[in-house]
Amino acid sequence: MMYDVVPVLLILCTIGRKALSNLQESDPKCRYRVHFPNASWHTAYDVCAGENKTLAKISSQIEIQLVDLVLLDVEKLIEDLEAKTYLQGVWIEGFRRSSNNETMQQNCRSLDPTFNIVTAAEDDILCLYYNYTDKKFYADNCSTDRAFLCESMTTDLENCMMNNGITSVVSDRKNGICELRSTPNLTLEECKSGCLKDSRCYAIEHLSSSCKDLMYMYKQCSFGRHTLFINHKGLFIYHPTLPSPADAKPFKEWCPEITQEIIQEKIENIQKNLTVNKKETNQYIRTLTSAPDERQSAKNIGIVGVTVISVVFGVIMLSDCINVVRGIQNKCKRSEDS
Structure with missing residues (x-):
């Protein structure tokens, strides 16, 4: 699947991986979001749909590079979380049918055959995940719990900072949002911009012209929170409450048999x-219908034509009217004589 923003991505990719690692206020990468904790493929699909998103569609080399950059940024954000194993596999859109070795997207269109899919289970219907560590695609049992990657269903650039409740961006008592630094005399926009450029910064608090940068760490942190909501990077999010497990949808409902x-x-x-x-x-x-002609000469010819036709019909009708009047007069005269 190629997006309207692909030309933009091609230009960005030419300037190098390092330059792309810094987020902008609106960025193609922000259409993606990694979700923790792990869930089955069908549960992941429902969670993405609940955000008006879909599991990430990866069907071109450009999209693979973009997803790699997203996962690179997420890895930097959680490097102190001691949870890098999350990125060893993230659910994406797609199925693999072992009986005929066919790999397809949710719309049942075949994936690029040049993509090498490693089969990791023996079931007939398998779901796809992408391994950021070895840059390979795998097909595994759909009920296996994994982190998952959601993608916006539109091609619009999205805001890379989102506003969310504090309890929805921390995992458990060991993991928390800790203060990275505090800088006075910064506007909200300056605070956001600084966080987007810093790979360690996950969220910000802006109070009375003071900017507080926060990081995501594997420990419990305590600091004075003055608001219930904070602005944080939308590249990944942790669900403190596990999503409700979704029932596996039969494959024939995704891709009906061609009868x-x-x-x-x-x-x-x-x-x-x-x-x-x-x-x-x-x-x-x-x-x-006649084609309109706005030229004045055409209008004049039309007026002359209408006038000539009107005069001709007028003369004919006038002569008939005279004959009718004479006939009536003669009839009336004969009536008077009799």
Whole structure:
């Protein structure tokens, strides 16, 4: 799947990986979000849908590079969290059917055959995940719990800072949001910009022109929180309450078997959509109407033509009217004589 922003990404990729590691206020990478803790593929799908997103679609080398950059930034954010193993595999969109070795997206379109998919289980229907460590795709049992990667369903650039409740961005009592530094006399925009440029900064608090940068660490931190909500980077989020497990959706509901009836139905729909009523075409409509001509000479010719036709019909009608009047007068005169 190629997005409208691909040209932008191509330009960005030419300036190097290091330059891309710094987030901007609006960035293509911010369409993606890594979710913790681990969940099954179907649960991950439901969580993404609840955010008006979908599991990440990776079907081109450009998208792989973009996802690598997202996971690189997330790895930096959680490098003190002692939880890097989360990135060894993140659920993405797609299935693999072992019986015919076919790999496809949710819309049942086949993935690029040049993508090497490593089968990690023996089930017939497997779900895809991407391993950031070895840069490979795997197909595993869909009920396995993994971190997952959501992606916006639009191609719009998204705001890289989001406002969220404190309890929704900490995991447990050991993990917390700790103070990185405090800088006075900064505006909110300056505070956000500084955090986006610092790979260690996860969130900010801005109070009375003072900017407090916060980091995500593997320990319990205590500091004076004056608000219930903080601005934090939207690249990843931890759910303090595990998402409700979702039932596995049968594969035939994602990709129905192609039967003769389905093929015939598709043919009929195509014929219906391609059939055009010839009386609704512009060519037919133009045979019934005159094309407008705004030139003054054309208007003058039209006036002269209408005048000539009117005079001719007027003379004919006038002569008839005279004959009618004479006839009536003669009839009235004969009536008087009799």
